Amino acid sequence: MNVALGADHGGFELKQYLSTLLKKNHYEIIDEGNFTFDPQDDYPDFAKKVAETVAAGKAERGIIICGSGVGACITANKIKGIRACLCHDTYSAHQGVEHDAMNILCLGARIIGTELAKELVFSFLNAKFINEERFVRRLEKINSIDKQ
Numbered sequence: 388m389n390v391a392l393g394a395d396h397g398g399f400e401l402k403q404y405l406s407t408l409l410k411k412n413h414y415e416i417i418d419e420g421n422f423t424f425d426p427q428d429d430y431p432d433f434a435k436k437v438a439e440t441v442a443a444g445k446a447e448r449g450i451i452i453c454g455s456g457v458g459a460c461i462t463a464n465k466i467k468g469i470r471a472c473l474c475h476d477t478y479s480a481h482q483g484v485e486h487d488a489m490n491i492l493c494l495g496a497r498i499i500g501t502e503l504a505k506e507l508v509f510s511f512l513n514a515k516f517i518n519e520e521r522f523v524r525r526l527e528k529i530n531s532i533d534k535q
């Protein structure tokens with residue numbers, strides 16, 4: 388699976404950790420930056436790139452990290468076709484994919500530690516959308532808002 392990653396200075400260190408971990412676990416990583424630690428950088432730049440990569444189908448899933456995860460999530464959801472959520476519990480990280488077709492996981496590196504981040508990421512990446520009528524119906528309603 389191709390996974391796009393992005394982070395500002397608040398999430399840079401966690402992004403580097405997750406990138407190494409995911410590569411070891413045979414995921415294809417598309418790193419959308421930042422590529423160096425820059426305390427002056429801005430999360431919308433990286434969140435937008437990850438969201439566009441996922442929306443274009445170049446990556447099946449995305450993970451965006453900032454200090455809280457909030458800014459990353461606000462930015463990513465501006466892009467049509469993106470269903471990004473800030474999840475700091477493993478239930479939401481997999482149920483968000485299973486019921487809601489969440490395609491981007493946002494994390495707050497100042498809130499959670501690396502072990503929880505690891506569990507959240509694998510819960511998210513291992514989950515699959517459940518193709519039941521009620522979930523498809525709700526997804527179509529979300530998609531119709533994207534078309535407005």
Ligand code: RB5
Pocket residue numbers: 395396397398430453454455456457458459
């Ligand atoms: C950057 O200092 C911080 O504001 C940003 O990473 C993020 O927390 C925004 O939501």
